[in-house]
Amino acid sequence: MNLKARISGLFKRQIEAGGGGWRWQGAPMLAAPQASTLAARGPAKARASALSVNNPIAARAVEAWCASLVGRGWQAQSQHPDRSTARDLNAAFEALIGPYLPMIARAVVRDGESFVRLHPRVDGFKITVLPADQIDPSLSRDLGNGARIVAGIEFDAEDTVTAYHVLRDAPGAPFAAYGETLRISASEILHVFDPIFPGQARGISWLSPVLLKLADFDGASDALLMNLRTQSLFSAFITDPEGGNAGFDGETGEGGEVNLALEPGATRILPPGADVKFAQPGSGLSDQVAFLKQQLHEIATGLGLTYAQLSGDLSQTSYSSSRVGILEHRRRAEMLQRQLIEGQLLRPLWRAWINHRALLGEIPSNALSDHHAVRFVRPGWETIDPLKEINAEIAAIDAGLKSRAEVIAARGRDVAEVDEERAAHPAITDEGKPA
Incomplete structure (x- = not known):
């Protein structure tokens, strides 16, 4: 055996993750994460949307993350030297973005991304939140010289986003007109999403790691509820070896079965051989509930939430365990607040808004630096x-x-x-x- 073969065999034996064998059969592999996320984006978004309006756990997950990212709202703190001017700027900006923040946060969690279109007009500065599918996900094209369109987003040769290709109407909207897309400059659209892989062009639902488990959990919970409900319809089953009614009177059904009501305190002497077996609805229920509870723990972990946040169950929560779980969640939430809400939304929006007011003559051009300076205060934690x-x-x-x-x-x-x-x-x- 030559040296190269010996080294190759050595590494294969020592690094199990790169090995083969029957233990790896059926294990998923993600060879092209950028292409895989683009392919999964649409189905994941549609399933997450359906679950978030039909499944209480999924709905709770979306709202819990929305509350963590937005809370009672962000505060703008203009650093303009004149305090009165700073207050006016803060109030105007918060009035502009405040009503849209929950909608944007829900879209980021549920759909994996949110698009905000800026409308700088003579009569004022307005914004619109676009549905994710209105940025045409089916449009991918090579433009030559390194430029390209990937899922409706146009890049130049240096991987800088230069434009977005937007459908005139959102897919599925009443009276929607389908046709050519509008090419809108990147300066007029803010794309808010959390990329998982380098080079990722579109976001994927934050519910993706647990979508299948959420759907199975929903089905199992419904099945358990229906089973318990069906069992509760029966109180007892009476067996008569002679094929009679064992001395009971009642309404006879089409199949010869007798439906009767058992009166409280009644005593009956059954014929020899007859037997009564009372139904026990909910037998084994505690084990089933414990299993479902464990599934909720796994779902909460996949969503980056605590079990108490996701389920609302505080029965086994202590101060210490609650604090540890909440602190871990807050660390991730603060990172996403800074990167997504402040970095991708509020700061570029503030700058575009100030620049537009300067173009309208509302701000002196020689005072732009004072007006651009701003701090954002995220919502405080209780x-x-x-x-x-x-x-x-x-x-x-x-x-x-x-x-x-x-x-x-x-x-x-x-x-x-x-x-x-x-x-x-x-x-x-x-x-x-x-x-």
Whole structure:
């Protein structure tokens, strides 16, 4: 055996993931993730949409992530030196995007992506949330010189998005007209999605890892409920070896069966050989419920949620376990808030909005830098144990590990606004005087 063959055999034996054999038979492989996500995007989106409106667990998952990403809303904090101007900018921008944030977040979770079209007009700046399929997913074409269209998104030779090809009407909309797409510049559309693989052009539903299990869970839950309901229709089964009614009177059906009602407290002496077996609806139910509960744990894990968030079941939740689970979820949620909501939506939207107002003459062109400067405060998290957490924050501030601004921002507030409110409504001391 030559050296190359010996090295090849050595690596195959040591790295099981790259090996073969019967244990790997039937195991899925994803050789081309970009192409696979494009192929799966449509069916996954359609199934996720159906489950999110028919299945309570799927609906809860979408709403739980929407609440984590958006909460009670994002705050814009313009860094304009003039405080009055900053307040006006903040209020106008929040009024522009606020009503659309839940819709955008739901689309990102359910469909895997959301498209926001910007409408800079003479009479004002407006936005529209486009259905994902309105960006023509069937349009893929080589444009030459390295440029191409992939699932309705146009790239140049340097892999920069240059345009989106949008259908005139959303597929399935009433009176929809199907035909040529409109080529809209990338500067007029914001594409919000979380790419899983490098080079991924379109998003895929966040429910994808658990869609099959969700569908099976829904079917199993319904079957268990119908089984229990059917069992509850019967109270007892009476057997008479002579083919009679064992002394009972009732209504005789077409098949010769006798339907009767058993009166409370009644005593009957059955003929020799006759037997009564009482139905036991729900026998073995505890084992079935435990199995379904375990499936919910797996579904919650695949969705990046805690079991309590997904099921609403707090019966076995302690403070410590709840805090550990929530903190893990919040770390991922904060990453997605910064990358998706702030990075892909709010910041580019703010800049386009400010630039449009400058074109209309509402903002002096020499003051653009002051108007572009902005901070966004994500929605704050509710405390699990307010007393413990507030005391911990105070200790961190006193030790110099955190600033007041950092602590206040984590609660979804602006430190300047808090200070203004405190000045307008000072705290009362024990002597009844303002502090």
